[in-house]
Amino acid sequence: MAVQSDVIDDAGPYDRAKALSAFKLGDVTFYWITRLSAISVLLILGGIIVSLIVGAFPAMKEYGFSFLWTQRWAPSADPPVLGALGPMYGTLVTSFIAMLIAIPVGLGIAIFLTELCPQWLRRPIGMAIELLAGIPSIIYGMWGFFVLGPFLANTFQPFMIRIFDGVPVLGAIFAGPPSYLSTFNAALILAIMVLPFITSISVDVFKTVPPVLKEAAYGVGCTTWEVVRSVVIPYTRVGIIGGVMLALGRALGETMAVTFIIGNSFRISSSIFAPGTTISAAIASEFAESDGLHQSGLILLGLLLFVLTFFVLAAARLMLMRLDKKAGK
Amino acid sequence: MNFLKTIVAAGLVAASATAAFAADITGAGATFPFPIYSKWADAYKKETGNGLNYQSIGSGGGIKQIQAKTVTFGASDAPLKAEQLEKDGLVQWPMVMGAIVPVVNLEGVKPGEMVFDGETLASIYLGKITKWDDAAIKKLNPNVKLPSEAITVVRRSDGSGTTFNFTNYLAKASADWKSKVGEGTAVEWPVGVGAKGNEGVSGNISQTKNSIGYVEYAYAKQNKLTYTGLVNKAGKPVQPTVEAFQAAASNADWAKAPGYYVILTDQPGEKSWPITAATFILMHKDATDKAASQEAIKFFRWAFKSGGKAAEELDYIPMPEGVVTLIEKTWAAEIKS
Numbered sequence: 001m002a003v004q005s006d007v008i009d010d011a012g013p014y015d016r017a018k019a020l021s022a023f024k025l026g027d028v029t030f031y032w033i034t035r036l037s038a039i040s041v042l043l044i045l046g047g048i049i050v051s052l053i054v055g056a057f058p059a060m061k062e063y064g065f066s067f068l069w070t071q072r073w074a075p076s077a078d079p080p081v082l083g084a085l086g087p088m089y090g091t092l093v094t095s096f097i098a099m100l101i102a103i104p105v106g107l108g109i110a111i112f113l114t115e116l117c118p119q120w121l122r123r124p125i126g127m128a129i130e131l132l133a134g135i136p137s138i139i140y141g142m143w144g145f146f147v148l149g150p151f152l153a154n155t156f157q158p159f160m161i162r163i164f165d166g167v168p169v170l171g172a173i174f175a176g177p178p179s180y181l182s183t184f185n186a187a188l189i190l191a192i193m194v195l196p197f198i199t200s201i202s203v204d205v206f207k208t209v210p211p212v213l214k215e216a217a218y219g220v221g222c223t224t225w226e227v228v229r230s231v232v233i234p235y236t237r238v239g240i241i242g243g244v245m246l247a248l249g250r251a252l253g254e255t256m257a258v259t260f261i262i263g264n265s266f267r268i269s270s271s272i273f274a275p276g277t278t279i280s281a282a283i284a285s286e287f288a289e290s291d292g293l294h295q296s297g298l299i300l301l302g303l304l305l306f307v308l309t310f311f312v313l314a315a316a317r318l319m320l321m322r323l324d325k326k327a328g329k
Numbered sequence: 330m331n332f333l334k335t336i337v338a339a340g341l342v343a344a345s346a347t348a349a350f351a352a353d354i355t356g357a358g359a360t361f362p363f364p365i366y367s368k369w370a371d372a373y374k375k376e377t378g379n380g381l382n383y384q385s386i387g388s389g390g391g392i393k394q395i396q397a398k399t400v401t402f403g404a405s406d407a408p409l410k411a412e413q414l415e416k417d418g419l420v421q422w423p424m425v426m427g428a429i430v431p432v433v434n435l436e437g438v439k440p441g442e443m444v445f446d447g448e449t450l451a452s453i454y455l456g457k458i459t460k461w462d463d464a465a466i467k468k469l470n471p472n473v474k475l476p477s478e479a480i481t482v483v484r485r486s487d488g489s490g491t492t493f494n495f496t497n498y499l500a501k502a503s504a505d506w507k508s509k510v511g512e513g514t515a516v517e518w519p520v521g522v523g524a525k526g527n528e529g530v531s532g533n534i535s536q537t538k539n540s541i542g543y544v545e546y547a548y549a550k551q552n553k554l555t556y557t558g559l560v561n562k563a564g565k566p567v568q569p570t571v572e573a574f575q576a577a578a579s580n581a582d583w584a585k586a587p588g589y590y591v592i593l594t595d596q597p598g599e600k601s602w603p604i605t606a607a608t609f610i611l612m613h614k615d616a617t618d619k620a621a622s623q624e625a626i627k628f629f630r631w632a633f634k635s636g637g638k639a640a641e642e643l644d645y646i647p648m649p650e651g652v653v654t655l656i657e658k659t660w661a662a663e664i665k666s
Contacts, residue, residue: 075488076496076513150536177479180537181522264486264523275522281486285525288387289488289514 052306055299062293067300073266075286075294082297084304086266090183090276091308094258095251097187097272098194102251103244105191106198111228113199114206126203133196141260144189149180149261152188157273176271181263183276189257194247201243205236238320245316252309255280279305354625357384358391358404361490361545362425362608365645366404369632372639381628388490388514395419395611401621403611406490407514411587418614420663421588422656423607424629426646428546428574429495430604432554434534435461435476439555441568443470446560447502447595447603453480453541454499455506456520461539469560476539483533483542486523488515494606495543498594502603543604546574547644563599573602574646583652589659607648615665623666630657 059067063082070083113125160174209232217227233240263275264285277285279301287298356366363385370381386394388405395403396417404424414421431445449465452458458465462475485492493514500507510516524533527548534542534554546569549556558568567573580598581591593605610629616622633656637647648656 072517074511074517076511076516078511081517145532146536177481179481179522180533181524259486259525260529264525265518265521277523285486285523286488286515289389289490291389291393294515 049303049306052299052303056296056303058293059296059300063297063300067297068304071266071268073282075290075297080293080297082294084279084301086268087277087279087282087301088304088308089268090262091252091278091280091305093272093276094183094187094190094262094278095248097184098190098251099244099248101188101191102194102198102247106195106243106247107202107240109195109199110202110206111232113203115224115228115232129196129199132192133200137193137254137257138260140189140193141257144185144257144261145180148188149185152182152185152273153178153180172270173272176269176274179263179273179275181261181275182273183262183269184272186258186262186276186278187272189261190251190254193254193257194251197247197250198240198243201246202236202240205239205243206232208239209235237323241316241320245313248312248316249309252312253280253305255284259284279308353380353382354402354621354628355382355384355400356391356402356404356610356625357386357394357400358611359388359406359490359608360385361406361427362404362645365425365636365640365643368639368643369628369636372636373628373631376631379624379628387488389488392611395613398613398617401612401616401618401625404608405611406606406608407493408590408592408607408609409588409611411590414588414611419611420614420659421590421609421611422659423578423583423589423591423648423652424610424632425640426574426578426593426605426607426648427644428569428577428602428605428646429491429498429543430546430549430556430569431559432531432534432542432544432549432556434538434540434555436538438473440553441556441558443473443555444558444560444566445469447498450559451499451503451506454482454484454519454521455503455509456482457505478539481537481540482521483530483537483540484518484521484523485526485530487525489526490514490606490608491527491543491545492516494592494594494604497592498604501595550644559603561599561601561603562595562597563601565599567600567602569602571641571646573600574605575649577601577603577605578607578646578652579649583655589656605646612664614663619666622664626660626664630660 059082062079063070067082067084068088069085070081071085072081072083073086074081109125109129113122117125157174157178164170164174213231213235214227217231222230258278259281262277262281264277264281265275266277266282267274269276283298283301287295290298363383366381366383370383374380383404388407391400391403391405392409394400396419408423409417409419409421413419431450433443435443445466446469449458449469452465459479460477461480462477467475493512496506496510496512496516499510500512510519522533524530524542527544530542530544531548531552531554534540534544535552544554546556548554549569556569558566560566576598577593577596580596580601581593583589583591589609591607593607595603596605612622612625633648633653640647
């Protein structure tokens with residue numbers, strides 16, 4: 001014992017300063033490493049934007065803003081006529097339908113899992129959701145092609161046409177000859193693909209609701225529905241919207257499965273059962289064999305998708321801020 | 330044990346010899362001939378010890394790579410025009426052929442039972458003919474029972490040499506197609522759903538009733554699709570057979586075409602299949618790496634001489650002998666050693 005205390009005494013103030021400086025060095029290194037990692041994100045993002053702009057420049061110069069509202073996509077014409085309206089429309093419509101289906105279903109699953117589900121059922125459902133997220137997108141594409149496509153074309157679409165025949169807007173939406181490959185098929189597959197994002201994030205944030213809050217609500221006589229509506233969802237709103245945005249980002253950019261089943265037609269059709277295309281599907285299809293202005297046009301499409309995603313996310317942030325203001329935070 | 334040692338030793342010697350003497354040939358380009366190029370490369374390596382590295386990156390990529398001199402040879406399904414070859418100092422020749430066939434999925438119709446002509450095919454792909462029992466189709470197929478159903482038109486969604494040759498044929502056969510759509514690896518399709526790759530079109534056709542599409546002959550054959558006959562330039566209906574494909578190649582006027590710029594669609598001759606396509610090789614006349622370029626020529630010579638059977642096994646069509654003789658002359662005259 002004595003020996004040890006001697007050593008400590010001897011070490012005294014000198015080693016203390018050394019140890020402190022070593023700590024400081026560690027801190028500074030840590031600070032810079034994390035800072036550099038954070039900055040690298042900005043650099044990478046900037047690099048991507050710059051290379052997209054450089055690649056897209058010839059097409060930007062050639063078509064200008066008319067690129068945005070031209071529907072014709074004729075890479076073999078002389079000179080090529082390229083317009084982004086078809087793919088942009090397809091991207092927005094498929095994502096919109098996908099979110100329309102996935103948000104209520106995803107939230108429903110999450111609420112059931114956290115608030116209502118008997119304990120023994122939680123694990124199987126939870127694992128099924130995780131599995132859904134792990135399936136490669138091409139498998140979804142194949143399933144959409146071989147299973148969902150025939151069902152939609154032979155059963156679902158004739159049924160919808162019969163119901164909405166003659167109804168002004170809805171009639172046109174469901175009209176057209178049955179086709180395995182359609183905008184609606186792609187949208188349905190997208191809905192299934194983004195479902196796990198919404199569900200698992202919602203489950204995670206629902207679990208963060210302090211039990212005291214819920215118990216208090218139950219204590220004053222609230223029903224489960226009232227607790228979910230007035231306590232759980234308001235408390236976790238930011239998290240839910242985050243999950244929805246992540247899902248929307250995936251839906252906007254999903255490529256492989258969509259290319260497989262959307263039918264890759266640049267024409268805009270009023271019917272959701274007609275083939276269409278999305279920005280990422282168009283790029284994936286045509287990039288390998290493209291050159292010159294055609295390739296530049298495809299890169300410009302990529303840049304558009306980038307900008308589109310940026311605006312969608314920005315709009316979501318804005319919406320969130322306004323919601324917060326309303327809530328008086 | 331001794332035996333095993335000998336083998337290992339022999340293997341090592343062979344390996345080091347290959348590494349020391351063989352210049353590996355590199356090539357890049359079209360995806361359509363990839364299976365046969367890799368099969369040839371395999372057999373050639375076994376025979377001579379010289380390897381070939383072919384990357385199927387697409388015809389456009391092949392042209393870009395050879396222009397940038399990053400590969401010994403480039404491969405393209407669409408030939409370059411003579412002026413372009415001159416500008417880049419390239420030599421071009423056809424290496425092997427394939428054919429494109431229309432395929433249909435109609436109940437009760439067997440392979441080869443139906444026949445189309447270019448005009449009718451163009452009208453279907455333009456969306457002018459929408460039903461199977463249209464008068465134009467009926468007239469060509471008086472003995473086939475055609476349903477009064479809508480035609481589902483299937484085409485390629487990805488840019489491809491197959492599409493280039495198909496649209497080139499339609500443009501030659503129909504003035505309307507030429508003015509409205511034109512030809513190219515990716516065109517502005519008026520109607521139809523786009524599927525990825527030959528396998529995507531095959532899959533779509535076999536899945537969808539009352540559909541029509543176009544695929545490489547090999548895909549139609551291997552997937553047992555219902556291919557159809559075509560009426561050729563001479564006005565004769567022909568079936569897709571190796572003889573018909575070779576007839577198209579033989580009847581093409583290779584000798585008078587500068588840079589072998591011949592697109593094999595709609596060739597004359599009573600037996601010619603109208604949508605035949607050659608895939609081309611591109612090389613520099615005065616390559617920086619002469620040894621590699623000579624190695625490549627040796628490989629191509631070998632492929633012409635002993636690769637025919639392998640090609641036929643994979644449903645490709647070897648170049649006719651007359652054309653090969655012409656190509657040998659071109660090599661001797663234009664490629665510097």
